[in-house]
Amino acid sequence: MSSIADNIESVTRRIQKATIDAGRDAGSVKLLAVSKTRPADDISTAALAGQLAFGENYLQEALDKIGQLTDIPELEWHFIGPIQSNKTRAIAEHFSWVHSVDRLKVAQRLNDQRPDGQPPLNICLQVNIDQEPSKSGCQPEEAIALALAISELPSLRLRGLMAIPDPQQPDEERRQSFRRLADLRHAINLQLPPDLALDTLSMGMSDDLEAAIAEGATWVRVGTALFGARVKTG
Numbered sequence: 696m697s698s699i700a701d702n703i704e705s706v707t708r709r710i711q712k713a714t715i716d717a718g719r720d721a722g723s724v725k726l727l728a729v730s731k732t733r734p735a736d737d738i739s740t741a742a743l744a745g746q747l748a749f750g751e752n753y754l755q756e757a758l759d760k761i762g763q764l765t766d767i768p769e770l771e772w773h774f775i776g777p778i779q780s781n782k783t784r785a786i787a788e789h790f791s792w793v794h795s796v797d798r799l800k801v802a803q804r805l806n807d808q809r810p811d812g813q814p815p816l817n818i819c820l821q822v823n824i825d826q827e828p829s830k831s832g833c834q835p836e837e838a839i840a841l842a843l844a845i846s847e848l849p850s851l852r853l854r855g856l857m858a859i860p861d862p863q864q865p866d867e868e869r870r871q872s873f874r875r876l877a878d879l880r881h882a883i884n885l886q887l888p889p890d891l892a893l894d895t896l897s898m899g900m901s902d903d904l905e906a907a908i909a910e911g912a913t914w915v916r917v918g919t920a921l922f923g924a925r926v927k928t929g
């Protein structure tokens with residue numbers, strides 16, 4: 696028996712229970728398997744167990760694995776790591792989602808470099824929700840203007856917001872960080888035409904997915920609870 700398959704089952708149960716406890720619709724929270732530092736074999740194993748959406752943080756590592764796994768065309772790749780603007784072309788070409796856009800220049804490059812004939816690239820604007828000094832993400836007060844600008848780029852589809860709350864915070868404060876991200880999405884939606892309304896909150900990881908779901912997460916990004924502790928940091 697594969698422990699990755701067992702872990703997928705138990706994380707799926709955690710998600711289902713948290714969704715019901717929050718009074719939300721079954722199936723409204725999706726699992727993004729964060730496969731950074733994991734070999735392509737772990738991804739195939741997870742795919743055999745029915746998990747098809749994978750999040751990667753490091754571009755070269757991701758491209759290597761994408762190249763090794765072309766025999767599973769159902770895989771859906773999400774880029775979730777910091778983005779250098781000279782690396783946008785490969786991201787625009789090889790991914791379905793990018794959760795970590797935090798400035799307009801990167802969004803414009805992804806838009807310009809998305810190949811013709813591919814569907815719009817799904818985007819989350821990453822927000823530095825706890826305003827930590829050296830953290831990725833735009834400042835909360837910049838988020839509305841940035842979201843409105845990104846929503847106009849034709850080859851992108853702005854889907855929502857992403858955040859990684861300060862992991863040092865006590866649980867209750869972390870939950871408030873998730874709530875602030877949800878409030879920010881609401882504020883942005885008040886300014887967008889209804890057909891462009893943001894439907895996504897990418898928040899919650901192995902240790903805090905229940906709190907994130909209680910506050911409205913639609914993607915939880917889970918690594919350790921699926922694949923075990925990582926050897927490398929990141």
Ligand SMILES: *Cc1c(COP(=O)(O)O)cnc(C)c1O
Binds near residue numbers: 729752900901917918
């Ligand atoms: C590594 C990572 C995760 C997964 O974290 P775990 O604690 O291993 O579940 C989620 N999101 C991002 C952006 C990450 O870099």
